[in-house]
Amino acid sequence: MTQKKDYVILGDCLEILSDLPESSADLVYMDPPFFTQKKQSLVAKNGDSTFSFEDKWFGQSEYISYMKQRLDLCSRVLKETGSLFLHCDKNASHVLRLVCEEIFGRRNFRSEIVWTYKRWSNSAKSLLPNHQTILYFTRSNKFTFNRQLVDYAPTTNIDQILQNRAKDSRNKAVYARNGDGSLVAAGDKQGVPLGDVWEIPFLNPKAKERVGYPTQKPILLLERIIKLASNKGDLVLDPFCGSGTTLVAAKLLGRGYLGIDQSPDAVALSEDRLRNSVKTSSNLLKKGSASYNSSDHRLNAVLSTVGFTPIQRNKGLDALLKNKVDGKYVFVRLQKEQEAVQDGVNLMVKAMESKGDCEGVYIVFEQGNGIFDTKTPENVRLIFSPAVKINEMFC
Numbered sequence: 001m002t003q004k005k006d007y008v009i010l011g012d013c014l015e016i017l018s019d020l021p022e023s024s025a026d027l028v029y030m031d032p033p034f035f036t037q038k039k040q041s042l043v044a045k046n047g048d049s050t051f052s053f054e055d056k057w058f059g060q061s062e063y064i065s066y067m068k069q070r071l072d073l074c075s076r077v078l079k080e081t082g083s084l085f086l087h088c089d090k091n092a093s094h095v096l097r098l099v100c101e102e103i104f105g106r107r108n109f110r111s112e113i114v115w116t117y118k119r120w121s122n123s124a125k126s127l128l129p130n131h132q133t134i135l136y137f138t139r140s141n142k143f144t145f146n147r148q149l150v151d152y153a154p155t156t157n158i159d160q161i162l163q164n165r166a167k168d169s170r171n172k173a174v175y176a177r178n179g180d181g182s183l184v185a186a187g188d189k190q191g192v193p194l195g196d197v198w199e200i201p202f203l204n205p206k207a208k209e210r211v212g213y214p215t216q217k218p219i220l221l222l223e224r225i226i227k228l229a230s231n232k233g234d235l236v237l238d239p240f241c242g243s244g245t246t247l248v249a250a251k252l253l254g255r256g257y258l259g260i261d262q263s264p265d266a267v268a269l270s271e272d273r274l275r276n277s278v279k280t281s282s283n284l285l286k287k288g289s290a291s292y293n294s295s296d297h298r299l300n301a302v303l304s305t306v307g308f309t310p311i312q313r314n315k316g317l318d319a320l321l322k323n324k325v326d327g328k329y330v331f332v333r334l335q336k337e338q339e340a341v342q343d344g345v346n347l348m349v350k351a352m353e354s355k356g357d358c359e360g361v362y363i364v365f366e367q368g369n370g371i372f373d374t375k376t377p378e379n380v381r382l383i384f385s386p387a388v389k390i391n392e393m394f395c
C-alpha cells in the first residue's frame, strides 16, 4: 500500500490503522474519548445541528482494552524516530500511562504535559478542573525533538539572565568572573527551555476557530506539539481527529497529515476546516503571562506595545526591553509616587553599574519633582509619560 498523505478517512481507526504501512508516521497525536461515561454533544456553530460522540463504557477494563488495541497499532505505524502524544484527563490518565509504558517501554516515556487554562464554572464539592494531561512517549531514544524556548518567569533575577554561571570550589553555582574580577556577561540568552506545564487558553464560545464540535482543542496547542516533535514535510497522524484541529495545525505548519474518525460529521467538518483554515490568536501567548502579572500595572500601560520583561526584586530597575538597541540592553524605571526624579535616576544608575554597556530610560509621571535640575549620565534618558503631557496641555 502506498503511503497516504493529506487525507481524512471515515472509519474505526482500528481498521484503518491496521491497513497503514509500518513505520510511516512521524508523529501521532490522539485525543480519544476520555472515559467520561457520557455522551458528548454540542450545538454546531450555525445553531441548526448537534455534533456528538459516545463516551460510555461497561467498565474500565473495556475502555483499557479498546485503547490498548489502538495504541498498539499506533506504535506499529510510527517511525523509529517518531513520537506519540496521548491527550487524556483525570478520568483515565493513570491507567493510560501504564498501557503506554507496556507498549512503548518505560524508558521511552518523555513527559506528562499539563495543559492548563482558566475556566469559570460552579464546582460545588470539588476543585475546579483547570487542566488536562498529555502523555508524551517516543518509539526509541532517537527521536525528533526541536527545543523550544519561552520567556523568563517574572520572578527570575535579572542577573541570572545577563550573567554567566560557573561552579566555585565547593561546587556551588556562582556568577562567572573575568580575571579582573568583573562579571562575565552572558551571550544572547533567548529564554528558558519550554517546561511541561503549558498555559494555553481554552477556546471560548466566541472564538473564531470554534466550530461547535464537542471537546474541540485549540490550534495553538496542536501547533506547539507539532513544532516540538516534527519537521516540515513529516507526516502527522490523528486517529481520533474530530473536527480536524490537528490536521489544520499540521497543514498551517507545512506538515503532511492523515486524520481518521468514525463520525461522518467529524470527517465533513475536518474537510471543511482544511479548505478554509481559521485560527484564533491569543494575547496571553503573544505578550506572555508575565506581562499580565507585572507588579506595576503602569508598565503594561506604557510599554505593552514595545515588548518587555518585568524585573522583580531590584531596587533600581523595573523592566528590560525585549529588543536591544545598537546591541545594548535597555532598562526602564518608572518614577515612583512622590519620588524626586534625581533620587530615582540615582537608584537606576547604581543598578545599571553591574549590567555592562547598557542604556536606561526613566519615565517621569510627575513633572514637579525636580525634573529641570536633574543630572543624568549620557546613557540614561528621561521621557514623559502621556499623563504628564496631558496635564501640560489641559491643566
Ligand SMILES: C[S@@+](CC[C@H](N)C(=O)[O-])C[C@H]1O[C@@H](n2cnc3c(N)ncnc32)[C@H](O)[C@@H]1O
Residues within 6 Å of the ligand: 011, 012, 013, 014, 031, 032, 033, 052, 053, 213, 214, 215, 216, 217, 218, 239, 240, 241, 242, 243, 244, 245, 246, 260, 261, 262, 263, 266
Ligand atoms: C475528543 S474527540 C476529538 C476532538 C478533536 N481533537 C478536535 O479538536 O476536534 C474524539 C473523536 O474520536 C472519534 N472516535 C471515537 N471512537 C473512534 C474510533 N474507534 N475510530 C475513529 N474515531 C473515533 C469521535 O467520533 C470523536 O470525534
